[in-house]
Amino acid sequence: MSRRPYIRKVERNWWIRQPRYISYMIRELTSLFVGLYCALLAVGLVRLAQGPAAWDGFVAAFSSPLGVTFQLACLAFAIYHSVTWFALTPKAMPLRMKGEPVPGIVIVGAHYAAWAVVSIVVLIGAGM
Amino acid sequence: MARSNKPMLWLPFAGGGLVAALIIPVLILITGVLVPLGVLHLRYETIAAFAHNPLGKLIVLGAVALPAWHAAHRLRMTAHDLGLGSGIAIKAACYGTAWLLILAAAGALIAV
Amino acid sequence: MSETITLEVLRYHPETDSEPHFQRYVVPYRDDWVVLDALNHIKDNLDATLSYRWSCHMAVCGSCGMTINGEPKLSCHSFLRDYRGKVVRVEPLDHFPIERDLVIVMDSFMEKLGSVKPWLIPKVEKPLSAGEYLQSPGQMQVFHQYTQCINCLLCYAACPQIGLNEDFVGPAALALAHRYNLDSRDGGRDARAEVVASNEGIWECTFVGACSEVCPKHVDPAAAIQQTKISASVGWLKDLLTPGAHR
Structure with a gap:
């Protein structure tokens, strides 16, 4: 008998095959929007360095309908990133206290608490 | 096989993922919702004063640079996932863009 | 007539086939049967040429992994009742070369x-x-x-x-x-x-x-x-x- 193993090729669209791969791909694509928003922040810093008039122009640009639409898309993906990132923290960083494992929900909860604190501090700093 | 230097790429990716998760949503909430609605005003003096402070500079740079690196690294992996390859062109496009943003932000923070 | 269930099994015979193809088998439906029982029924009663690995029938040996309706599963751990009214598609595990039928090269x-x-x-x-x-x-x-x-x-x-x-x-x-x-x-x-x-x-x-x-x-x-x-x-x-x- 001769051996002739058959090798199946992985399709380029492998990730549409299963819901778990689709949600993985959405999670990975959040990085596109995080990256684009970082570009907006970098442009903002450059405009800030150019003085008050340039800064006001930047504020007007990101407040335009187009700017707001773009940022709402970024916001949706950024929140998806936060939620999925925090959800995986107990796997990456399991903690033990007095020899007992800390429940995952405590680790995730601590991240949500930190998220709330950072958000409130930034809002107060921005003048809320 | 030999031990990889991937931690050089991965550590800022992981740190950037955490920083992005904590700070990017509230920043977008401010610039994308509260300021356009007129609830909040980002006056030049306030922002410039924060960016003048050395600690302020560091915080702002961290909030831009780490998430930008996170995004670049993840996009590179996603390009591989999508069968777009993992050659030098993809690496240059992803990490190069991140470096461009980081250097622009750093330059602006020094100049401001 | 008693209830039946259809299995669609990926077949590949290196001596004769240039590529794999699906073959349909109709087997008796039993509430307490797992997919592995259905495969054993095929092997014993319908088609002795069907090749697959199994041993313990109790999720301990790890031999009977297969792709069942697109999901990697132990066939001894997948009840037919979870696929009742559907066609059960059985393929070798993804990402491994196929030696023969459901047997992979590991x-x-x-x-x-x-x-x-x-x-x-x-x-x-x-x-x-x-x-x-x-x-x-x-x-x-x-x-x-x-x-x-x-x-x-x-x-x-x-x-x-x-x-x-x-x-x-x-x-x-x-x-x-x-x-x-x-x-x-x-x-x-x-x-x-x-x-x-x-x-x-x-x-x-x-x-x-x-x-x-x-x-x-x-x-x-x-x-x-x-x-x-x-x-x-x-x-x-x-x-x-x-x-x-x-x-």
Whole structure:
């Protein structure tokens, strides 16, 4: 008998095959929007360095309908990133206290608490 | 096989993922919702004063640079996932863009 | 007439077939039958040429992994009642070459498994007369879940990165390396790192998490790999900050 193993090729669209791969791909694509928003922040810093008039122009640009639409898309993906990132923290960083494992929900909860604190501090700093 | 230097790429990716998760949503909430609605005003003096402070500079740079690196690294992996390859062109496009943003932000923070 | 269920099985005979094709079989439906029972019915009564691996019929041996309706499963652990009224599509595990019908070639995995040295490498070798390497239940608890792996390869079939890069060491082998790294009696972390922390090791993982979802023994390879990424990064930083000093 001769051996002739058959090798199946992985399709380029492998990730549409299963819901778990689709949600993985959405999670990975959040990085596109995080990256684009970082570009907006970098442009903002450059405009800030150019003085008050340039800064006001930047504020007007990101407040335009187009700017707001773009940022709402970024916001949706950024929140998806936060939620999925925090959800995986107990796997990456399991903690033990007095020899007992800390429940995952405590680790995730601590991240949500930190998220709330950072958000409130930034809002107060921005003048809320 | 030999031990990889991937931690050089991965550590800022992981740190950037955490920083992005904590700070990017509230920043977008401010610039994308509260300021356009007129609830909040980002006056030049306030922002410039924060960016003048050395600690302020560091915080702002961290909030831009780490998430930008996170995004670049993840996009590179996603390009591989999508069968777009993992050659030098993809690496240059992803990490190069991140470096461009980081250097622009750093330059602006020094100049401001 | 009593109830039946249809199985669509991927067939491949290297002597005669240029590529695999599906073949349909109609078998009796029984509430307490698993897919493996249906395959055994085919083999015994309908078509003796059908090839597949199995042994224990109780989710211990890890031999009967197959793709059932698109999902990597142990066929002894998949009840027909969960597919009632549907066609059950049975294929070999993804990401492995097909030897014949549902039998895959697993040589690549056996090589990867050995390469991570999945055995105890004591910090200091003791003579037999010095007795056992002792361990407390608490120390055992730290790695216990990773000892449950039965090498069934469902995680390799579920992992997209294995599909994209066949050289990736993969979930089960990396989880077993982690199991020994976590063992209080072990001192082999550095020896394993040559493979585990290489480019084809943990760094190929993008934390899809599918490996852990499909594991029939509730092992969490995805968690093991992320933890190894963190410890490997800490080791790398230490090497960077204290050049010359060996960990």
